[in-house]
Amino acid sequence: xxxxxxxxxxxxxxxxxxxxxxxxxxxxxxxxxxxxxxxxxxxxxxxxxxxxxxxxxxxxxxxxxxxxxxxxxxxxxxxxxxxxxxxxxxxxxxxxxxxxxxxxxxxxxxxxxxxxxxxxxxxxxxxxxxxxxxxxxxxxxxxxxxxxxxxxxxxxxxxxxxxxxxxxxxxxxxxxxxxxxxxxxxxxxxxxxxxxxxxxxxxxxxxxxxxxxxxxxxxxxxxxxxxxxxxxxxxxxxxxxxxxxxxxxxxxxxxxxxxxxxxxxxxxxxxxxxxxxxxxxxxxxxxxxxxxxxxxxxxxxxxxxxxxxxxxxxxxxxxxxxxxxxxxxxxxxxxxxxxxxxxxxxxxxxxxxxxxxxxxxxxxxxxxxxxxxxxxxxxxxxxxxxxxxxxxxxxxxxxxxxxxxxxxxxxxxxxxxxxx
Numbered sequence: 001x002x003x004x005x006x007x008x009x010x011x012x013x014x015x016x017x018x019x020x021x022x023x024x025x026x027x028x029x030x031x032x033x034x035x036x037x038x039x040x041x042x043x044x045x046x047x048x049x050x051x052x053x054x055x056x057x058x059x060x061x062x063x064x065x066x067x068x069x070x071x072x073x074x075x076x077x078x079x080x081x082x083x084x085x086x087x088x089x090x091x092x093x094x095x096x097x098x099x100x101x102x103x104x105x106x107x108x109x110x111x112x113x114x115x116x117x118x119x120x121x122x123x124x125x126x127x128x129x130x131x132x133x134x135x136x137x138x139x140x141x142x143x144x145x146x147x148x149x150x151x152x153x154x155x156x157x158x159x160x161x162x163x164x165x166x167x168x169x170x171x172x173x174x175x176x177x178x179x180x181x182x183x184x185x186x187x188x189x190x191x192x193x194x195x196x197x198x199x200x201x202x203x204x205x206x207x208x209x210x211x212x213x214x215x216x217x218x219x220x221x222x223x224x225x226x227x228x229x230x231x232x233x234x235x236x237x238x239x240x241x242x243x244x245x246x247x248x249x250x251x252x253x254x255x256x257x258x259x260x261x262x263x264x265x266x267x268x269x270x271x272x273x274x275x276x277x278x279x280x281x282x283x284x285x286x287x288x289x290x291x292x293x294x295x296x297x298x299x300x301x302x303x304x305x306x307x308x309x310x311x312x313x314x315x316x317x318x319x320x321x322x323x324x325x326x327x328x329x330x331x332x333x334x335x336x337x338x339x340x341x342x343x344x345x346x347x348x349x350x351x352x353x354x355x356x357x358x359x360x361x362x363x364x365x366x367x368x369x370x371x372x373x374x375x376x377x378x379x380x381x382x383x384x385x386x387x388x389x390x391x392x393x394x395x396x397x398x399x400x401x402x403x404x405x406x407x408x409x410x411x412x413x414x415x416x417x418x419x420x
Contacts, residue, residue, distance in 0.1 A: 012198075012199075013139055013140065015196070016135075016139045016197050016198065016199050017139060017140070017148065017151070019193045019194070019196035019197045020132065020135055020136070020139060020152070020193075020197055021151055021152060021155045022155070022189075022190075022193040023088070023092070023132070023190050023193035023194040023196075023197070024132055024152060024155055024156060024159075025155040025156070025158065025159045025190075026159070026186050026187075026189045026190030026193065027092070027095075027125065027132075027159075027190050028125075028155075028156050028159035028160060028163070029159040029162055029163045029186055029190075030095070030099070030121070030163070030183065030186040030187060030190065031064060031121050031122075031125055031163070032159065032160050032163030032164055032167070033163040033166060033167050033182065033183070033186065034099075034102050034117065034118060034121060034183060035060060035061070035063075035064060035118050035121075035163075035167075036163060036164050036167035036168065037106070037167045037170065037171070037179055038060050038105075038114045038115070038118060039060055039061075039167070040167055040168060040171035041106070041171050041174055041179075042056065042060070042111050042114055045109040045110075045111055056111065059115060060114075060115060060118055063115055063118040063119040063122055064118060064119075064121065064122040064125075065122070065366050065369060065370065066119070066122065067119065067122035067123040067125070067126040068122070068126045068129075068362050068363060068365075068366040069215060069363065069366055069367065069370075070215065071123060071126045071127065072126060072129075072215065072218070072359045072360070072362045072363035072366075073213045073214065073215055073218035073359060073363070074127070074213045075126055075127045075128070075129060075130050075131075075355075075359050075362070076130055076218075076355050076356035076357075076358065076359025076360065077213065077356070077359075078127070078355075079130040079131050079134060079354075079355025079356065079358070079359065080353065080355050080356060083201060084130075084131035084132075084134050084135055084138065084201055084355070085131075085135070085197055085198075085199070085201065087127070087128050087131040088128050088131045088132055088135070088194050088197070089191075089194055089195055091124050091125075091127050091128035091131075092128070092187075092190055092191040092194040092195075093191065094124050095121070095124055095187045095190070095191065096184075096187055096191075098117055098120045098121055098124060099117075099183045099184055099187045101113060101116065101117040101120065102114065102117035102118075102121075102180070102183055103176075103180035103183055103184070105117055106176040106179055106180055107176050107180070126362065129358070129359075129362055130354075130355040130356070130358035130359045130362065131355065133152075133346075133358045133361075134201075134354050134355050134358060135197065135199065135201075136148040136149055136152055136346060137346050137354070138199050138200070138201045139197075139199050142346075142347055143291075145342075145343045145346040145347055146286070146287050146288075146290025146291055146295075146339060146340070146343045147287045147288060147290070147291065148287070149283075149287055149339050149342040149343055149346065150283045150284050150285075150286050150287015150288060150290065150339045151283075151284060151287055153279075153280075153283040153287075153335070153338065153339065153342070154280045154281075154283040154284045154287075154335075157276050157279045157280040157283065157335075158276075158280050160276065161273060161276040161277070161280070165273070166182075168269070170182075215363060218359075218360070218363065219360070219363060219364065222356065222357065222359075222360035223360075225353070225357075226348075226357060226360065229348035229349070229350060230348075230412055231295070231344040231347075231348065231408075231412075232344060232345060232348040232350070232357065234341070234344060234404075234405060234408050235340075235341045235342065235343070235344030235345040235348075235361075236341075236345060236357075236360060236361045236364055237341075237364075237401075237404065238299065238337070238338070238340075238341030238344070238401070238405070239338060239341045239342055239345070239361055239365055240361070240364045240365045240367070240368040241368065241397065241401050242334060242337060242338040242341065243365050243366075243368055243369050243372075244368040244369065244371060244372040244375075244397065245334065245372070245394055245397055245398070246279070246334065247369050247372035247373065247376075248372045248375065248376055248390060248393070248394050248397075249275060249327075249330070249331070249394065250272060250275070251372075251373075251376045251390075252376065252387050252390040252391065252394075253268060253271050253272050253275065253327065254268045254272070255380070255385060255387045255390070256323070256387035256388075256390075256391075257271055257320065259385060259387060260317070260386075260387045260388065261319070261320050261323065263320055267320060270324075271320070271323070271324050271327060274324050274327060274328050274331075275327050275328070275330075275331040276331070277328070277331075278327070278328040278329070278330070278331030278332040278334075278335065279331045279332070279334055279335040279338075280335065281332055281335065282302075282331065282332040282333060282334060282335020282336045282337075282338075282339075283335040283336075283338065283339055284335075285332075285335070285336060286298060286302075286335055286336035286337075286338070286339035286340065287339050290339060290340055290343060294340075295340035295341075295343055295344055296340070296405065296409050298336055298337065298339070298340040299337055299340050299341065299405050300402065300405065300406075301333070301336070302333045302334065302336040302337030303333075303337055303398050303399075303401055303402040303405070304402065305329065305330075305333040306330055306333045306334060306337070306395075306398050307395055307398045307399055307402070309326045309327075309329050309330040309333070310330065310391050310392075310394055310395035310398065311395060312326055313326055313388075313391050314388050314391050314392055314395065317388065345357060345358065345361055375393060376390060379393055
């Protein structure tokens with residue numbers, strides 16, 4: 001009888017994993033598909049005279065980022081107050097009117113309507129982001145956080161890759177009804193998977209110490225609260241740095257392939273796809289080996305190999321084939337670095353505050369994403385668009401991050417020895 005109950009529990013967990021991973025995949029796929037369809041197609045529409053092509057692309061890209069900066073505190077608050085599954089389902093249902101607005105924008109060729117649909121998708125994704133991350137621990141428990149986080153992030157990067165590639169292909173074979181039909185199909189599939197999740201959530205009684213929706217105060221209060229838990233702030237910092245470096249790498253690969261290596265845009269796109277594949281595989285492997293390798297060990301190894309790859313690119317400036325191989329290893333180790341950082345956040349016994357800590361992670365991450373864009377613009381303007389200089393900056397960020405984790409690990413060990 002006990003064996004049968006155990007078998008049922010394992011089957012339920014696998015089913016919930018599958019639905020969660022797939023729902024996350026279709027949600028991120030639709031976000032990026034709608035965004036990049038607008039980027040590739042809307043430039044051909046009749047945009048306002050004061051809006052240039054580059055400004056239009058920047059505005060569309062910013063529409064997915066701005067909501068995380070403004071609404072992450074609110075998303076953390078509602079995750080504490082309501083069931084994560086309920087939030088997830090309500091937000092997925094809200095995706096349908098947003099998709100309808102996106103379809104209208106393509107039928108009428110309205111730039112403003114399309115931008116508004118991307119902004120609303122960003123708000124919707126932000127509002128359920130802490131809930132979907134929180135369900136990883138609810139489904140797998142503390143012991144399976146590394147595995148769940150690894151597959152979760154793998155599916156996310158695959159969704160980004162598929163959404164971007166599909167939008168680029170369909171822009172050359174464009175028909176508004178085909179694009180709109182795919183918007184709706186991805187929303188339906190994501191919603192069905194979301195409603196398939198049935199799990200008993202961790203619900204603990206906790207006072208809401210930082211219920212503010214002011215982003216600045218939320219960051220300060222969250223940071224102070226997170227200091228009570230070993231590795232929590234370090235995990236948030238690590239995830240944020242990962243996305244900062246990922247953004248820098250993505251922007252710089254286009255510059256490096258086309259200017260430094262004198263390759264075509266198609267080649268640059270292939271190298272970027274190789275990088276996305278490397279991150280996805282790194283997340284998967286990092287999640288699997290995280291069960292028997294410590295989080296800090298994975299962080300140290302990941303950052304060290306990343307620094308080595310960047311040093312070879314800068315010092316040797318290899319041809320496109322060797323560069324692509326180094327980029328794959330760099331991205332793979334980046335995935336191995338990110339997963340233990342996510343696990344540090346999930347493993348902290350914050351109880352009902354877990355949703356707020358995940359919202360805190362989201363907010364800091366997107367602050368770092370914007371910081372990465374600023375760093376890229378600054379370095380390229382000062383060095384006459386020298387891509388190798390950007391690689392040096394990424395290596396320097398890796399080194400500082402490695403020193404940060406070495407320092408925090410030493411302080412934690414000293415603290416443990418003192419307490420003993």
